[in-house]
Amino acid sequence: MVRRARLALVAAAALAALLAPVVQGARALEWYTAWVSTAYVEPLSNRTVRGNTESGRYGDSSPKESAQGLVGIPRGASPRHMEGCATDTDYDVPLPPGGRGTPEGDPQPWIALVARGGCTFKDKVTNAARKRAAAVVIYNEARFGNSTVSMSHLGTGNTVVIMVGYPKGIEILEPVRRGIPVKMTIGVGTRHVQEYISGQSVVFVAIAFITMMIISLAWLIFYYIQRFLYTGSQFGNQGHRKETKKAISQLQLHTVKRGEKGLDVDVENCAVCIENYKLKDTVRILPCKHIFHRTCIDPWLLDHRTCPMCKLDVIKALGYWRLSRSMEDI
CATH class of the missing domain: 3.50.30.30 (Glucose Oxidase; domain 1)
Structure with a gap:
């Protein structure tokens, strides 16, 4: 604008x-x-x-x-x-x-x-x-x-x-x-x-008209090129988000239970929302073994694709090398 x-x-x-x-x-x-x-x-x-x-x-x-x-x-x-x-x-x-x-x-x-x-x-x-x-x-x-x-x-x-x-x-x-x-x-x-x-003034009028036409045409070309690039990037981003969602869906899900080994529901909390885990919460386990609420980590990974705690590239860790390289080129 x-x-x-x-x-x-x-x-x-x-x-x-x-x-x-x-x-x-x-x-x-x-x-x-x-x-x-x-x-x-x-x-x-x-x-x-x-x-x-x-x-x-x-x-x-x-x-x-x-x-x-x-x-x-x-x-x-x-x-x-x-x-x-x-x-x-x-x-x-x-x-x-x-x-x-x-x-x-x-x-x-x-x-x-x-x-x-x-x-x-x-x-x-x-x-x-x-x-x-x-x-x-x-x-x-x-x-x-x-x-x-x-x-x-x-x-x-x-x-x-x-x-x-x-x-x-x-x-x-x-x-x-x-x-x-x-x-x-x-x-x-x-x-x-x-x-x-x-x-002489008629000549100036003609020059002014032609100049304004050129400026208007250049502005329209610039505007539509920007529109085209923006639309293309939107389509590309939508495609990458679909692939990212597909990759995230491959991550392990787990339902929190009391007394289960390796997870103290009364002490540990989600690093994204900073709330303790509760019984029957659905959590996502990343390849780095860090655990987060599914509703917290899924949107995070869509935007950042890395673990909030250790910065591991989750998408790359899952083996989506082609997707990773194409996203790095953006």
Whole structure:
């Protein structure tokens, strides 16, 4: 039992030591959603189309601030142009009636809408900021649907950066491509905090699990080996006790009688129980001629096999040499 307790303590200490880096490696990921509001006038019906959804996600390095302006898109017809990866990218910003200027010269704020892919998020933001964009909206790839991801774009200054899903991006892009001015407002949404474990910590978890499995397996093997050895010794001891009982049964028995030669019942006593012999007591006479109560000497011989007085090996004296040698080997 003591060994098992020690093994349990060692296992617990090993688990605590291995899981400590995992606890330290767990970090909190904080991110913010963004409200995306758009408004434009449909030329054919003269109807104002508005949209307002919390469908955006701020970039990791983006200031969590509001921004507004007319939507502009990279100039060019191919999908590659929409990625805004070229350092000399120009942007088309449809202006409302009576509007004037261009993104390069008009102080009126505008927001760049670009597609994900082709280059880093930082490159896209830097290229748009170079043209004085107040914010950059990156819409995700079609295969990701409405989902957004965390964006790393360290070093882009105070430019507000958000990502929207592909359907939302196309919804904003479609009227701009037709030359319709679209006014966009970006607002700070909900703060989210979630715990995550780094890749290094996952490795520690795996190592801890494997180590605990090895310790548990070793403990089980040790336990069952001990059980097997104990059971085997018990079977062996039972076999030896049967043989010893058989040998003891060969010893002479005698019933005590008054006045018999060689035994004074009033003076002599049993060396095991230290009581005088009484008439009709059954005694066992050993090969060394020492006499004991049968009920006293039989259990003694089972455990010790020697005479309590002269230490004679009774079993060996009876000629059980094979039994004697096997018992000596235990």
